[in-house]
Amino acid sequence: MTSPTQLSVVSERTSVPAISTLMHMALATPGLISLAAGFVDQQSLPVALAAEEIAAILADEREGRRALQYGTTIGDHQLRERLMAFLEQDERVPSGTYQHCVSRTVVTTGSQQLLYLISEALLDPGDIVLVESPTYFVYLGVLETRGVRVVGVDIDEGGLRLDALESTLAGLDAKGLLNRVKLIYTISEHSNPSGISLAADRRQPLVDLAKKWSKHQTIFILEDSAYRGLTFDGVEPPSVWSYDPDGETVILARTFSKTFSPGFKTGYGVLPATLLEPVLRLKGNHDFGSGNFAQIVLERAIGGGGYQRHVATLVERYRRKRDVMIASLVEWFGDGDGAVQWTYPQGGLYVWLSLPNEVDTGPDGPFFARCLERGVLYVPGTYAYADATGSAPRNHARLCFGVPSEADLAEGARRLSLALTDCLNP
Numbered sequence: 413m414t415s416p417t418q419l420s421v422v423s424e425r426t427s428v429p430a431i432s433t434l435m436h437m438a439l440a441t442p443g444l445i446s447l448a449a450g451f452v453d454q455q456s457l458p459v460a461l462a463a464e465e466i467a468a469i470l471a472d473e474r475e476g477r478r479a480l481q482y483g484t485t486i487g488d489h490q491l492r493e494r495l496m497a498f499l500e501q502d503e504r505v506p507s508g509t510y511q512h513c514v515s516r517t518v519v520t521t522g523s524q525q526l527l528y529l530i531s532e533a534l535l536d537p538g539d540i541v542l543v544e545s546p547t548y549f550v551y552l553g554v555l556e557t558r559g560v561r562v563v564g565v566d567i568d569e570g571g572l573r574l575d576a577l578e579s580t581l582a583g584l585d586a587k588g589l590l591n592r593v594k595l596i597y598t599i600s601e602h603s604n605p606s607g608i609s610l611a612a613d614r615r616q617p618l619v620d621l622a623k624k625w626s627k628h629q630t631i632f633i634l635e636d637s638a639y640r641g642l643t644f645d646g647v648e649p650p651s652v653w654s655y656d657p658d659g660e661t662v663i664l665a666r667t668f669s670k671t672f673s674p675g676f677k678t679g680y681g682v683l684p685a686t687l688l689e690p691v692l693r694l695k696g697n698h699d700f701g702s703g704n705f706a707q708i709v710l711e712r713a714i715g716g717g718g719y720q721r722h723v724a725t726l727v728e729r730y731r732r733k734r735d736v737m738i739a740s741l742v743e744w745f746g747d748g749d750g751a752v753q754w755t756y757p758q759g760g761l762y763v764w765l766s767l768p769n770e771v772d773t774g775p776d777g778p779f780f781a782r783c784l785e786r787g788v789l790y791v792p793g794t795y796a797y798a799d800a801t802g803s804a805p806r807n808h809a810r811l812c813f814g815v816p817s818e819a820d821l822a823e824g825a826r827r828l829s830l831a832l833t834d835c836l837n838p
């Protein structure tokens with residue numbers, strides 16, 4: 413007789429990531445056009461640039477040994493210096509401005525690991541995290557694991573609504589719960605899933621607001637800027653982080669998964685001083701350092717300018733795809749002011765589709781089933797709300813234009829519109 417497995421509370425609280433069910437569907441259904449996977453364009457991966465840098469590293473005996481050895485928990489020093497120099501250019505501040513932040517810069521195994529580590533370092537069951545509504549559903553999974561209460565705050569075309577944030581904080585204060593609020597999570601550029609960015613003129617006020625309400629303990633802002641750099645129109649505003657120069661409130665999370673290679677699985681965080689040691693202790697237990705090889709390749713690619721040239725080609729490629737996606741939605745659903753609406757992303761990989769209120773886009777609803785019959789897959793919007801069982805809207809879908817070819821984007825939009833017609837005229 414075998415005895416039962418007694419899993420930990422954390423393990424029991426961790427549900428199957430919703431997205432993995434979708435991925436299995438995509439693989440199992442021939443001819444399906446997946447607008448679901450939030451992956452990068454396969455054709456755009458920088459194979460030649462990576463080959464060049466890797467060959468150069470391995471051709472140099474000393475550098476080769478360094479790359480193949482364990483590194484440090486905090487990450488490669490040269491890369492961290494390079495990252496702060498890159499950030500100075502990105503923020504258009506004088507060279508050297510952020511060099512004092514090198515000691516607070518931690519390289520992680522994708523930015524997902526940073527999101528996890530921050531949550532592990534800060535959050536106990538019963539703590540409160542404020543997120544955009546809708547938000548990145550994989551992070552909702554992390555928060556669920558930690559047993560925290562997640563409160564959604566409305567967004568509009570300028571991202572997180574600061575009036576809604578303030579009234580949420582005031583409401584929690586009135587209930588005596590402000591002392592449980594630890595974190596505000598925002599995706600500052602071209603959000604996954606909404607495609608919306610936080611407006612330039614909300615960035616400083618957001619920092620001020622978090623500081624103002626940090627009456628009992630610091631309410632940190634976790635600025636996830638996974639899509640920074642992939643901007644097609646206009647100039648990127650300064651980060652939220654740049655308004656917190658002393659590093660007390662804002663945690664900046666970035667990644668090279670979207671702009672270079674998810675296979676490198678390399679991200680980084682610039683942390684407030686008080687979080688540095690706690691995060692490093694936890695990371696020490698997780699992996700005592702991210703893979704050195706990828707870090708050294710990236711350091712060379714950024715230093716030599718190849719990375720920046722690569723990002724410029726990505727922007728062109730994804731802008732075209734965005735244009736095809738939007739033009740196809742216009743072709744099949746009208747001008748976007750009617751019953752079916754969508755966001756117009758100025759970068760990133762996602763369009764957020766809003767269907768008539770009566771259309772339930774959930775995975776068990778009729779629209780999802782009609783879409784599978786028609787051969788198109790999307791991410792149900794319900795995944796992206798903190799309160800998926802309660803009052804959250806059920807008529808949205810996340811469409812990703814990163815992976816499909818331009819022809820498949822057009823055909824995918826056609827199939828979505830056929831599925832909607834099937835659904836509205838059963």
Ligand code: PMP
Pocket residue numbers: 450521522523524525548599604636638666667668669674677678679
């Ligand atoms: N944040 C957001 C908003 C994302 O969309 C992703 C990737 N889907 C990540 C973080 C994590 O990516 P990675 O761990 O590969 O850096």
